[in-house]
Amino acid sequence: MTLPNFLIIGSAKCGTTSLYSYLHQHPQVFMSTPKEPTFFGNEGPEFLYNGPYDEHRAYHSKTITDLKTYTALFENAKDAKAVGEASIFYLYLPKAPEQIKKYVPNAKMFAVLRNPADRAYSAYLHTVRQGREPRPFDEALRLEPERIRQKWNPLWHFKAMGFYYEQVKRYFDMFGRDQVRVYLYEDLQKNPLQLIKEVFEILEVDSSFVPDMKKRFKESYVPTLPALERFLNKTKYKTTQSEAYLPGPIAWRMKYVRKFIDRTAELNRKQPPRIPSAIRITLQDEFRDDVFRLGDLLGTDLAHWCNPVPAQVATVAQ
DSSP states (O other), rough: OOOOOEEEOOOSSSHHHHHHHHTTTTTTTEEEEOOOOOOOOTTSSSOOOOOOTTGGGGGHOHHHHHHHHHTTTTTOOOOOOEEEEEEETTOTTTHHHHHHHOOTTOOOEEEEEEOOOHHHHHHHHHHHHHTOOSSOOHHHHHHOOOHHHHTTTGOOTTTGGGGGHHHHHHHHHHHHHHEEEEEEEHHHHOHHHHHHHHHHHHHHHHOOOOOOOOOOOOOOEEEEHHHHHHHHHHHHHHHHHHHGGGGHHHHHHHHHHHHHHHHHHHHHHOOOOOOOHHHHHHHHHHHHHHHHHHHHTTTTTOOGGGGGOOOOOOOOOO
């Protein structure tokens, strides 16, 4: 039975897709497909999240809740020196560290953290671009506590997920600092090669390997017509799910249907506005104490996360 010996544990909207891609390219590294099985923290009877269209999104449809299915993801790891996966909610889910300790106690873990105000807005834009969030950002923040009580998908926890101190401390307390490495999103943006080389060294794979870093992942956008975006997302999901049950010639043609959906979706997209300055300042005030506690925990100056400088979120990799 093969289980991962390293995990990317989050946080959501902080560059995990880029990190996953860079690791996936390394010939000595095996990464799971799907990228985010989110087994740890979700083991047990399957359940549904209650947010709009949560049942159709990747978090539910690709979440693995039993050990047998989870281990099957790594059957083809063969002679890979490093075997891993990247589930963006592990850092946030309270039960995840305990279950990691149970199954892969020696796994090396990596987290990337982003200015929590900007992270919250990026997560909000993610739901907007899916056509699921019709409300303005300030109203979505006001509704967040009730949504959490109603068990909406963690992606909807725009503000709550940004209180990193307790999340990181939980992992440090259980695994120690040598086993859990925490990086900053801005370092991944400014010098991704330096960061990934350090990760390669920690994983004890060839650190001279240089992955292709040209592609940018999950750039932010908003749909011009949200109803059309919802329809396209739902249709693409259904074509993907039905492909396994269709005769070969028909299943093969599904890829052309998805390409048509993707092209149509591109025409329905536009650049999002920046986060409203007043909301960003309010969020920074709410996060301030947690940011400074986190800085002390990491031994890193994070005061710049509290600067009132508007951030450009429209063209950064997620």
